[in-house]
Amino acid sequence: MHTLFSFRNRMAIIAVGVALGAVSLLFTDNMARQLQQKEQHDVLLWAHAMERVHRDVSGDLLQDPLIADIMSNGNNIPFIITDENLEVINFHLIPEEVIDHPEKLRRAIDRLSEENTPIPVKFWWAKHYHIIFYGHSALLKSLYYFPYVQITVITAFILLGFVAFRSSKHDEQNRVWIGLAKETAHQLGTPTSSLLGWIEYLRSQPVDQEAVEEMNKDLAHLMKIVDRFSKIGSETPLTPANINETVGESVMYFRKRIPRNVTLDYNGLAIAPVQASINTALFEWVVENLMKNSLDALQGHGAIEVRIGADDRHVTVDVKDTGKGIPKSNWHRIFEPGFTTKTRGWGLGLSLSRRIIEEYHQGKIAVVESEIGRGTTIRITLKRLFE
Structure with missing residues (x-):
């Protein structure tokens, strides 16, 4: 309404x-x-x-x-x-x-x-x-040309008004989402603190400690998510980081939580380290979001491959799956807010991923390959740093 x-x-x-x-x-x-x-x-x-x-x-x-x-x-x-x-x-x-x-x-x-x-x-x-x-006369000529000036001015005012209206609505929506994200992070603070106490209690009990440790990892991951939500709308400092290790941590966490019929391969720990300026918490979220989308596309069966690449200027992170693929007409649309092919979700994951990579990290994210029934490859490109 x-x-x-x-x-x-x-x-x-x-x-x-x-x-x-x-x-x-x-x-x-x-x-x-x-x-x-x-x-x-x-x-x-x-x-x-x-x-x-x-x-x-x-x-x-x-x-x-x-x-x-x-x-x-x-x-x-x-x-x-x-x-x-x-x-x-x-x-x-x-x-x-x-x-x-x-x-x-x-x-x-x-x-x-x-x-x-x-x-x-x-x-x-x-x-x-x-x-x-x-x-x-000069006055008559001015009157003849004046309508064209009027049309130009009126058109400019309408366009400026429309742009200003769009901008104000966009800013208003941004403020709503930032407020929602910060409030979510605040609300999650109490249960995560409580869960930390319960994990410490379980460690003192005669239960499977390996399961307790995995629970602790999940809680640590949940706290990372809370931290990411709290950072939305704030200054996002970038620091030099080893991309192989950063992506590797996300892959290792994700690998233990995927179905048995899905394989997850990663080449980053077997190649020379490469560096880029990133915000680790936000960048990890993007990588995890891409892997989660790939897992959804597989529908419980297939393979995901995460590959690190580099040249003299750039670092690339490819997330490839053998899922259902994306029509070429939707390669750009999947990054638009609200666009989704799933029955659940708001279609914000890839939109936020693009914003994090392009606006915060000054990089690029795009579909580089996709075929219906064969799978999709999405690539993140960042400027490479040298020690």
Whole structure:
């Protein structure tokens, strides 16, 4: 219900923005039309005034006080006045270098003719006539371009508003998850402390001490999980670590807790050690999460292989299984929050894994190989450190 309400709010804001933009565009377009009509009317008045001036046509019409006052006083309309042979008689708001250059002059006359229809000025006392070529004023041009500016600004505001809304919702969700994680860690603190006491009690009793030790390992693992939850949303310091040993500890713990028909192989203890900067608690969680996903994909039968690799720049950790595989269309989607093919769970494991590797460790995590019915390989890539 809250999501639907938020969606309606967003759509309402967008609709209001579009409506305001449309009204503003219509108003601006109407203003531009009115100004264009006024300028055309002004130039027609100039033409009629010129036709009624009783003087020799060879004279400069703009020297007549009436014509000069009508055409030049406060006039911001560019124009060129020529005779019937297109010889320039007068001009206004046109650069002199254009007037003095025949080719540029021709282009200017053509441009003015496209903007407005030229007006011939005929004199009743002579066979000669003049032609007024005129264009749009700077104000009119601004009004013509202004709608495009409006559309750009309105679009930018809508996009910025949408991004800000998404960002605020994302931050709100992050705060909720961080609070939930910290509260979970806090709530788990009491039972784990109690279990520590019970394990110490069992060690003093005539029971299978090997089983007690395995229980202690499980409790230690549970305390690691509590520690990881408590670190969410806090500073995550990275320290140099032996990747072979770090991954090896997770593999050894996991190996004793998998079904009999599942094998777990690891090459890390048989190759030269490699180092990278990691947060051990979070990195171990990612490796364990990948192995847990592989185990789920096997459905109780198959093999998991964890392999360490390195070159001059990078360290890689591959977790490979012989499970059901992932369609190629879902290789990227499996890392999105909420995406899951399981009947249980919230689909957050791989999403958190990607965040831990990419945002905290500045590394990469991706599906590098998968085939339906044959299995999947997911690779973690980190920057390698040298001693």
